[in-house]
Amino acid sequence: MPIIYDAALKTLSLHTQNTTYQMLIGDTGHLFHLYFGRRVDAASLAYRIIPSDRGFSPNPFEARYHREISLDTLPQEYPGANSGDFRVPALDLIGESGAVGTDLRYLRHEIRAGKYALSGLPAAFAEAGEAETLSVTLGDAATGLEVELLYGVFEAADMLTRAAIIRNTGTSAVTLDRVASLCLDIPFGKWELLHLHGRHCMERNAERVPLMRGIQTVSSRRGASSHHHNPFVAIVAPSATETRGECFGILPLYSGNHRTDIEVDQTDSVRVVSGINPDTFSWYLKPGDSFFAPEAALCFTDGGLGDLSIRLHRFIRRHIIRSPWKDRRRPVLINSWEAMLFDFDSERLLRFAKQASALGVGMMVLDDGWFGARNSDLEGLGDWTPNAAKLPGGLRPLSDAVHALGMKFGLWIEPEMVNELSALYAAHPDWALTVPGRNPAFGRNQLVLDMGRGEVVEHLFTVFSALLRDGGIDYIKWDMNRNMTDVYSCALPPERQREASHRYMLGVYDLLDRLTTAFPEVLFEGCAGGGGRFDAGMLYYTPQIWCSDDTDAIERIAIQQGTSVAYPVSAMGAHVSVCPNQQTGRSVPFGVRGIVAMSGTFGYELDPAQLTEDERQMIRVQIDRFHRWYDVIQCGDCHRLTELEDPGDFTAWEFVTPDKSRALLNVVTVHTRANHPGAHVRLRGLDPMGMYRIDEVCCEGCVNPSMDAPLDGAALEGRVLSGASLMYAGFTLPPLMGDYPGAQVSFVRVGPDGGIL
Ligand code: DGJ
Secondary structure: OOEEEEOOOOEEEEEOOOEEEEEEEOOOOOEEEEEEEEOOOOOOOHHHOOOOOOOOOOOOHHHOOOOOOOOOOOOEOOOOOOOOOOOOOOEEEEEOOOOEOOOEEEEEEEEEEOOOOOOOOOOOOOOOOOOEEEEEEEEEOOOOEEEEEEEEEEOOOOEEEEEEEEEEOOOOOEEEEEEEEEEEEEOOOOOEEEEEEOOOOOOOEEEEEEOOOEEEEEEOOOOOOOOOEEEEEEEEOOOOOOOOEOEEEEEEOOOOOEEEEEEEOOOOOEEEEEEEOHHHOOEEEOOOOEEEEEEEEEEEEOEHHHHHHHHHHHHHHHHHOOOHHHHOOOOOEEEOHHHHOOOOOHHHHHHHHHHHHHOOOOEEEEOOOOEOOOOOOOEOOOOOOEOOOOOOOOHHHHHHHHHHOOOEEEEEEOOOEEEOEOHHHHHOHHHEOOOOOOOOOOEOOEEEEOOOOHHHHHHHHHHHHHHHHHOOOOEEEEOOOOOOOOOOOOOOOHHHHHHHHHHHHHHHHHHHHHHHHHOOOOEEEEOEOOEOOOOHHHHHHOOEEEOOOOOOHHHHHHHHHHHOOOOOHHHEEEEEEOOOOOOOOOOOOHHHHHHHHOOOEEEEEOOHHHOOHHHHHHHHHHHHHHHHHHHHHHHOEEEEOOOOOOOOOEEEEEEEOOOOOEEEEEEEEOOOOOOOOOOEEOOOOOOOOOEEEEEEEEEEEEOOOOOOOEOOHHHHOOOEEEHHHHHHHOEEOOOOEEEEEEEEEEEEEEOOOOOEO
């Protein structure tokens, strides 16, 4: 039974295959948190929390003669403010009287089959029998509010989800100032924070820091989950490595302003509070109204960061991404952006498509510049009719011609934005977010549409559904190229202005929901100037997201490895582009660019006409390899074989099919050194008793100083090694020379007769 209520002990326990989460309904009605960690089937773990009297830590009214009972020191499930806990609250509000805070007490609970859903918000889902829901309702007597805490228990997936619904069952309005998705108190132990930070063209680099006493925060106020601070965080034991150690993962399903506070309190207990960023939020809740806090997924493992990542990847692929494309083979694409920016017409595009098709590319994506007066980023956003000079006759003749080549046709859009120079802005200046009386800040010459307004979403739905109906479009790249400033909605009264950022996100989700539901066959890719909105909320609607505008393969290794801490490879948009690279000026061998890009949703961002015949031939070879290894890469588990923050001279990662029958090792040297012993790695995820044949060795780099002797793959191919040898004794590649050499080695499990199993 995944959810157990013990009426005598007043405990509620959530069990997944390998973890237990337990809470206690206290004598005062407060809901205390007892434990989250490796599975223990004890009915009560209350013994591990020893209440003790601490000065300046107040006692609830009913326990005022028990000075050891304090909300300030006991671990809690969903702490309020101004009622005895001075740590970061999960819920904060101000009532009509001006009274601040809440004192939440248990009212009732319910255990339900299946997974709860959240109206208007992305939320993990489950098939029958895959999940159960625990709903615990707390009440605040002073305001009459009810807070429903929701727990989704995915037993086999070893994951929990949490969300909260605030219902105003009182008689007067309240203003919610903070509504967290979850609070997780970790009362014992020493911990570090692993977070994914960055900037435009350098998203999601992993950083691990010791927790200091006090509060540290991971947050965005940019109106998007951001390039700068991804909402995912992990709390990890200092000794945790890729293969062992305790780790908690917290994965918000939210794409707007988020904040996770991690507080180390007076007793070194760690509190994690995650949800909508309260800095830019409030919500006016009238009697009878409800507010839904976005969901966050939660997991624990003592198997190290690698195990944490694999759990999250599987969960995202199975329970968060809802597009039918998640299980379909996605085409290798070529995108026009780095190849031609705004400078194209249908003739050039068709040439581009023909050349790409001859190399085996399956889809042509027409990026920015196809609509309105869009010849630069100065104008046109908002006017979603094809530019007649570039595309005479519109999109259809082009998409028909591309389809006739046997390719799919994809299109770039940026629905949430408008240029000042556009017909849309001329007709509806009030649809853009601007503060009355103040000139707005611009970003990439554009303003942000007020997506919180129903008529804006309605207009965009009409425009884009017509385009999708008539344009012969198989794929959409949904971009967002600036962050939000001047957040003020003409449609909201003064007391609701701080709702605008969250209403914006609800509008974006609404539009995504309507378009993806109306056009389930269309493959959607998210994008925000690269990976500025790469989060689990967006993945609910778009099965893949463009990882970064930095296509330099060496930079991409750090970006994609960091991204892989939480997000699966099948979600990472990654393309081969030309060298010297447009973002860094660095040159990396074509083959290595392929190794890195095919560790994602593979594609190209270049003009085949500008390549040498050798390079064109390499494209054919890469596409052929990607197709042959598709299931291993896209449906397998991804293991990071080198440490995230300090990989050393080379970075290595491996894909293994769920049945352990095939594996693919990838190695890229980022720092070539003289006299090197060669890249030695221990593979993971194989069957130790199984025998694996080295099937194919593809090498980019040389083994001698005159740079004329590529690694002799044939000498390695065909060799049979046991899974135990490969995992415990390891595998060594000869030292490779040159700039950024790399290799791919594929393994296949064979039977005693050498045949593939
Ligand atoms: C930012 C995206 O990340 C790029 O790939 C490209 O689509 C440009 N926007 C187009 O404006």
